[in-house]
Amino acid sequence: MSSTQQRAREAFGNRLREIRLDAGLSGRQLAAATGFHYTKVSRVEHGGQSLSDADIRAWASACKADAQVADLIAQMRAVDTLYRDYRHAARRGLRHLQEPWVALYERTTLFRVHEHWIVPGLIQTEAYSMAVMAHWRNVMSLPEDDTEAANAIRMDRQRILRLGQRRFNFLLAEQVLYSRVPSAPAMLDQLDRLAEVMRLPRVSLGLIPAAAGLDGHSQTSFWIFDESLVQVETLTTGLDITRPEEIELYAAAFERMWGTAVFGRHAKALITRARDELLQQPKTTST
Structure with a gap:
């Protein structure tokens, strides 16, 4: 278990402790009311043990907190499935990091x-x-080079842009246009690709100007899949957020940022400016 996941489990335990204290029950009294061993109550409240759905219902019932059952179960499941350890998963190759998303993309x-x-x-x-x-691959020091196989999966996944009735709302910070990922010629092709994507019928692409205020920025990138899942990626882990109230917060943040973005010809103007600046940069020569 990652340290981040442990902190999430401890936060869940703290919430259960507060529910118990609000009910005026000691740990032993709660154990007697639920049939738990009293040490189990302590382990759960300190983040050392998970609870089943039935256990959560029993805890909430004993504390007269039945109204919180659904949210507690959702939080517990989120804690158990929250974090994907990229480095551990990538030991099997980058291809195995790409494969799990195929089904998710198909149903969204x-x-x-x-x-x-x-x-x-x-x-x-x-x-x-x-x-x-x-x-x-370099960041994670992977011994196996399966970048071509992983890339093939990613490229094939792009077919969903043109299939079915899916809708795609892309919201990119202006910095994206200047982050030099491949070579300059390849970056020019990528900028042209952004302009092409804007013409797809079910795709909306907005660019957040660098000068946008606080409403135009967030601390991290994120993807929202329908109303059921938010994915946030860090350097080492992936965060899967499934609690409805958290998804609503991300959706609200997305809407605020959407309001600061530019679209259509204004977005194309930003792309053209980035493209022109790239063309004006001196070419490096090998010695």
């Missing part, structure tokens, strides 16, 4: 994607994607 009907430094995988060119794959 509304994608809301916010990125603040890199182009999202769904709209990357092949060269850009390969550069990203190579970067993460």
